[in-house]
Amino acid sequence: MRTVSTQLESYVAGSWFRGTDGGEPVLDAVTGDEVTRVSSHGLDFAALVTHARQVGGPAVRRLTFHERATLLKELALHLGGHKDDFYAVSLRTGATRRDSMVDIDGGIGTLFSYASKGKRELPNDTVVLDGAPEPLGKGGTFLGQHLYTSRTGVAVQINAFNFPVWGMLEKLAPAFLAGLPSIVKPGSQTAYLTEAVVRQIIASDILPAGSLQLVCGSAGTLLDELGEQDSVAFTGSAHTAELLRNHPSVLHRGVRLGVEADSLNCSILGPDVTTQDEEFDLFVKGVVTEMTVKAGQKCTAIRRVIVPEPIADAVVDAISARLGRITVGDPADQSVRMGALASLGQRDEVRKAIEALRTSAEIVYGDPAHVDVVGADAERGAFLSPVLLRARPGAAEPHEVEPFGPVSTVLIYGPVHEAIELAARGRGSLVASLVTHDPQVAREVARGLAPWHGRLLILDRDDAAESTGHGSPLPMLVHGGPGRAGGGEELGGTRAVLHHMQRTAVQGSPDMLTAITGRWTTGSRRVLDGVHPFRKSLAELRIGDTVETASRTVTRDDIDHFAEFTGDTFYAHTDPEAAAANPFFGGIVAHGYLVVSLAAGLFVEPNPGPVLANFGVDNLRFLTPVKAGDTIRVSLTVKQLTPRSSADYGEVRWDATVTNQDDEQVATYDVLTLVAKTATRTATEG
Ligand code: NDP
Secondary structure (H helix, E strand, C coil), X not given: CCXXXXXXXXXXXXXXXXXXXXXXXXXXXXXXXXXXXXXXXXXXXXXXXXXXHHHHHHHHHCXXXXXXXXXXXXXXXXXXXXXXXXXXXXXXXXXXXXXXXXXXXXXXXXXXXXXXXXXXXXXXCCCEEEEEEXXXXXXXXXXXXXXXXXXXXXXXXXXXXXXXXXXXXXXXXXXXXXXCCEEEECCHHHHHHHXXXXXXXXXXXXXXXXXXXXXXXXXXXXXXXXXXXXXXXXXXXXHHHHHHXXXXXXXXXXXXXXXXXXXXXXXXXXXXXXXXXXXXXXXXXXXXXXXHHHHHCCCCCCCEEEEEHHHHHHHHHHHHHHHCCCCEECCCXXXXXXXXXXXXXXXXXXXXXXXXXXXXXXXXXXXXXXXXEXXXXXXXXXXXXXXXXXXXXXXXXXXCCCCCCCEEEEEEECCHHHHHXXXXXXXXXXXXXXXXXXXXXXXXXXXXXXXXXXXXXXXXXXXCCCCCCCCCCCXXXXXXXXXXXXXXXXXXXXHHHHHCEEEEEEEECHHHHHHHHCCCCCCCCCECCCCCHHHCCCCCCCCCEEEECCCEECCHHHHHHHHHHHCCCXXXXXXXXXXXXXXXCCCCCCCHHHHXXXXXXXXXXXXXXXXXXXXXXEEEEECCCCCCCCEEEEEEEEEEEEECXXXXXXXXXXXXXXXXXXXXXXXXXXXXXXXXXXXXXXXXXX
């Protein structure tokens, strides 16, 4: 087993720093023995922030999104190779192997996911364009374009004790991808696992210097050092969230604060479900899983179990029966299904919360004062029995008190709107699940719940096998909820990256916007140098390179032939009388796809060369109908160049504009091709 050092260290300005006052002891959740000591006493918080701003930030921002994504993937692979060490340390937090998977593999999986999204969904550049240019004048010489740039500050990440690995990586990955250096401050109770992972990250030398620093121990004066370009992403208690919201740096210096705090998440059983339905078992299993994974210490755990009155007894019995099969004890023991809470202090807190809940609810399963424990001492370790309560009608406490442990309360509803009202009494939650096989129930309840929740799971027999479950935040979906849940938003794919960036509306001429954005803007200069751009490699192509094609007159024979050949004999292309009555066409018109095909015939350069493939078109619009006798031609212009870092080719986006003999636009679209990075000699070139 990997040992933890006797005192944790912070990583500041490229060196490891040990608190100067000996530190506070951190106890093993299972044995009560001292694991290590933690302190940030004497840490130079000003130097920490300055290093992030002056060394880390510039180093990350020099890289493109794709280069940052490549590093995240390398990091994920590297950490994956050290998982056994992390699992061993994680046992001391009270986590079972299944709990550690959620934390450790979940964290590494989030890195992989952001690495892949960074490459697929962000440009190989350092800015992101938001939407299309907005024309602001009739002549097309004045446009607006929204643009995201990396903020020049630091991303401070203050995490709770319950997910020492995932909590760090799910915040670090989007911040890094966005071009920001991170300062990570883990919850002290489990900071030794975060420290172990950070040591591996630093040792790997994968991330640029200064892009990741660590504070073990109190956050001290860290927030005092922050200003307008900085942000704080916080997960933890509502109490600390309140302190941070009122911090002068947040109130007066524009520090962006994202909060993920208490959440009284619920699971609702639909009124359509009987004890015979598959959905009944799915519901019961879901509740028990959420009560026991991480011993219920999850911000997404189900605290309120909302069930229809007629079936309530059956639900209580079924959940209790399943809870009866949960073995509690030393997480290293193979037979144990639920480990310890993070600390004895946390157990006291949960016991207090259960007492508060008992004012309006009765315990129907479990004893907060006693639990049979396998392989450990029930008092030295922070063990607690799962506890199920059943609320009395009109109960208030289940909607107010968050027992951060293996505790849930059953609440009963009559008509379905009552279920929605009960859920809303939580005043905003991270997630709710609804178990129903009735689409009408799903529609009514989901629309009622959505304003109060960040994520909804609708579970039934059809999606159960693939469902990722109620409690799992996913990198591609938003994590965060309104109101009491903190009002923050994390993850959600590239949304979380953009949260770290500044959106700016840039106004100017097309040429200026092209220069600033690196993407050709309609109306910009087109470059005609006599060389067909299909003869140029990615290295030779420049934004604005254009081919202006010859023209071609479309005949009725062309239209008839295309209709017959493809089978597209829609009346507007084949039946003169019917076509004449069509309000848009007033007669036979060419197929839109014929126009696009003819356009390809006009702009193509047919010989083997650097263009390797056409992989699609975007934003295709047919603007003016083409009739027999009309003459069309095409302007094809390089709009965007995206070299792929892991291949010897890249993507070229071309602006295609098809016009007719009157210079009216017939069709506009983006052609997407793959082009070799460098010119290769081909057979025809000898
Ligand atoms: P805290 O809010 O006490 O701590 C969360 C993080 O904030 C820790 O890293 C903590 O550091 C840090 N912190 C504490 N005070 C300050 C401060 N003044 N300035 C800056 N940072 C600060 O929550 P805990 O993790 O201790 O959990 C307590 C309770 O919060 C739980 O019992 C549970 O009810 C709730 N909770 C809710 C979660 C959710 O997402 N819904 C997640 C985790 C907890 P340090 O550890 O060093 O004090």
